[in-house]
Structure formats: structure tokens, C-alpha cells
Amino acid sequence: MNRKIKVLVVDDTAFMRKAVTQILSSDPDVEVADSAKDGYDAVQKVKALKPDVITLDIDMPVMDGLRAVRHLMIEAPVPIVVLSSLINDGFVIFEALRLGVMDFIPKPAGLISQDAKVIRQMVDRVKLACCMRIQNVRRVRLPRTWGITERVEKLYSYRPLDYIVAIGTTLNGPNTMIRLLSKLSPTIPAAVIVVQEISQKIISSFVKRFNDAVPWRVEEAKDGVNIEQGTCYLASNELSLSIQTDSKGHPCLSYKAGLPNPLNLLFMSAAAVFRQNTIGILLSGIGDDGAEGFAAIKEKMGLTIVKDIRACVFPNLTDNAIREGVVDMILDEPKMSETLESVMR
Numbered sequence: 014m015n016r017k018i019k020v021l022v023v024d025d026t027a028f029m030r031k032a033v034t035q036i037l038s039s040d041p042d043v044e045v046a047d048s049a050k051d052g053y054d055a056v057q058k059v060k061a062l063k064p065d066v067i068t069l070d071i072d073m074p075v076m077d078g079l080r081a082v083r084h085l086m087i088e089a090p091v092p093i094v095v096l097s098s099l100i101n102d103g104f105v106i107f108e109a110l111r112l113g114v115m116d117f118i119p120k121p122a123g124l125i126s127q128d129a130k131v132i133r134q135m136v137d138r139v140k141l142a143c144c145m146r147i148q149n150v151r152r153v154r155l156p157r158t159w160g161i162t163e164r165v166e167k168l169y170s171y172r173p174l175d176y177i178v179a180i181g182t183t184l185n186g187p188n189t190m191i192r193l194l195s196k197l198s199p200t201i202p203a204a205v206i207v208v209q210e211i212s213q214k215i216i217s218s219f220v221k222r223f224n225d226a227v228p229w230r231v232e233e234a235k236d237g238v239n240i241e242q243g244t245c246y247l248a249s250n251e252l253s254l255s256i257q258t259d260s261k262g263h264p265c266l267s268y269k270a271g272l273p274n275p276l277n278l279l280f281m282s283a284a285a286v287f288r289q290n291t292i293g294i295l296l297s298g299i300g301d302d303g304a305e306g307f308a309a310i311k312e313k314m315g316l317t318i319v320k321d322i323r324a325c326v327f328p329n330l331t332d333n334a335i336r337e338g339v340v341d342m343i344l345d346e347p348k349m350s351e352t353l354e355s356v357m358r
Contacts, residue, residue: 017044052081092142103222113150176203181276183210183298255282280306291315298330307339
């Protein structure tokens with residue numbers, strides 16, 4: 014951008030409004046245009062100021078953050094970075110990401126201005142948020158919730174694990190994942206492994222709520238866990254997830270300390286174990302990770318799919334893979350579930 018990024022800071026405490034303002038203003042490319050004390054105040058100021066990005070607290074009086082997101086995405090769409098201390102509230106985390114916020118960052122305790130990692134993350138998220146294709150942000154509509162008993166009775170019976178669906182995404186990826194798994198049948202002979210950009214501090218709470226919202230069994234990825242058909246394993250890209258085999262030759266997860274290019278690692282390891290029965294998918298995201306892993310899948314005669322860049326909130330991941338010549342199929346989001354099912358039937 015040829016001008017400073019204009020930000021609206023929304024929080025119900027004066028201390029946090031001041032602290033966040035000081036952090037963001039320390040970057041020469043960012044300007045805090047104003048602050049708001051609750052969701053209602055934020056909606057009015059967004060309409061008047063037209064900021065490039067807003068940082069948004071959730072637990073506020075008058076109008077909370079989730080209600081504000083619902084109003085803003087309809088009346089005045091704007092990239093939203095959530096800063097919240099509600100890291101154990103799976104409903105709040107899931108709803109914010111379902112509604113299309115760019116990211117959910119755990120609000121730090123104590124002297125926020127002294128935490129260099131938090132400062133860098135907040136500034137980076139705000140600077141990336143202004144690059145979002147906000148017109149491509151869509152809330153996910155979920156017609157029902159799934160009880161455990163109902164899922165077991167109607168969906169689950171023994172099915173072989175023939176395929177692996179390995180999905181890589183970074184920012185704004187959780188929104189697309191919720192939509193995809195809400196439409197994809199868990200009766201296909203596959204498991205789904207997802208590496209996405211989400212804080213390790215909130216993933217457990219997010220997974221618990223996610224599990225109730227889709228027909229798949231959704232679990233947080235754990236080191237050493239055997240991979241089961243009909244299950245989706247979610248991992249944060251803050252660590253590195255790969256697929257290995259145990260002493261009996263059964264496919265299992267290996268979840269270790271973070272390494273560079275976690276999407277390449279996921280795809281390469283999937284191809285090494287499942288070979289031609291590997292399906293790799295890249296969704297919205299920043300960066301160039303994943304293309305090398307796609308090449309490994311193609312070498313084993315597996316299938317590589319990307320979301321159409323015209324529909325991506327961030328097109329970098331998919332665009333890079335396309336330019337590298339390692340993509341078999343480019344699909345609109347609505348066609349992904351039916352394509353996956355047709356490949357494996």
C-alpha cells in the first residue's frame with residue numbers, strides 16, 4: 014500500500030485500547046485511526062471511518078464481539094483480527110472463525126507491551142489482514158449439530174482406510190475447513206489430516222466445538238495416534254505434523270516441534286505412506302509452502318487439488334503451486350466435496 018494501514022482498535026478496557034494502540038503505532042506502516050469501547054461503537058465507527066482492519070475483543074458489554082462480527086460482515090465488511098482472552102471457550106472461537114474473521118489471537122496477560130513475540134504477531138496479522146480479499150469471505154451456514162449417538166447409528170460402520178486426504182492452509186483456512194467437512198461424507202474410505210494456521214493455545218477448544226458441527230469425527234492431532242477412517246485430525250502449523258507407520262505397519266501421526274515448511278512435510282510424508290492413494294489439497298493462505306510436497310504426491314501418482322484462486326481470501330499458496338506445475342485440479346469450493354467422494358467411490 015502507498016499509505017499507512019488504518020486500524021480501528023476495539024476493546025472494552027481503556028488499558029487494552031491504549032496498549033494495542035501503542036503496539037500497532039510502533040510500526041511505521043500502521044496508523045490507529047480511532048478506538049471503540051464495545052461492538053455497537055465499533056460498528057458505527059467502521060461505517061464512518063472505513064478502516065482497513067479492526068482488532069476486536071469478544072467479551073464486551075452493549076454488543077459483544079461475535080454480534081459485532083455478524084453486523085459488520087453484512088453491513089460493512091472489513092478484515093477482523095480477534096484479540097481475546099476466551100481461549101477455552103470453544104463456541105466463541107469456532108463462531109468467530111466460522112463467521113470469517115481473519116485470525117483469533119489469544120490476548121496475552123500481564124504487560125502486553127513487553128512481550129516481543131506478541132507484538133510481532135499482532136503487527137504482522139494487521140499488515141496481512143489488509144491484503145485479504147474481503148469479498149471472498151463467507152460465513153459458513155451449518156443447518157444442524159451432530160450428536161455422538163446419532164453419528165454412530167447413522168454414519169459409522171467398519172470401513173477400510175484406503176485413502177488419505179492431506180489438507181494444507183494458513184490464514185483464514187479454518188473457515189473453509191468448516192465448510193468442506195460440513196458437506197463431505199464421512200463414509201468415504203479415508204481420513205482427513207489438516208495443518209492450518211491456528212494458535213496452539215486455542216486448537217483444543219476449537220476442535221471440541223468443531224466436532225459437534227460436522228458429521229466427521231474431529232480430533233486434535235496427537236503424536237503417535239493411529240489414523241482411523243472417518244476421522245479428521247487438526248493440527249496447528251506452529252508444530253510439525255507428519256504421517257508415519259508404527260511397528261505393526263499401521264499409519265499413525267507424528268507431531269513434533271515446529272520445522273520450516275510444515276505443509277511440504279505433511280504432503281511428502283502422506284505420499285510416502287499412502288503413495289497413489291494420497292490426495293493433497295491446498296486452500297487459501299500466505300506463502301509458498303506446499304508446492305514441493307505436491308510434487309512428491311504427483312511422483313507417487315497421487316492427486317493434487319487447489320482451491321480456485323479467484324475464490325481464495327489469500328491466493329498465494331494455491332497460485333504458487335499452480336505456477337510450479339504441480340496441480341492436477343483447480344476447483345471451486347462447492348465442488349471439492351463431490352469431487353473427493355467421486356474419486357474414492
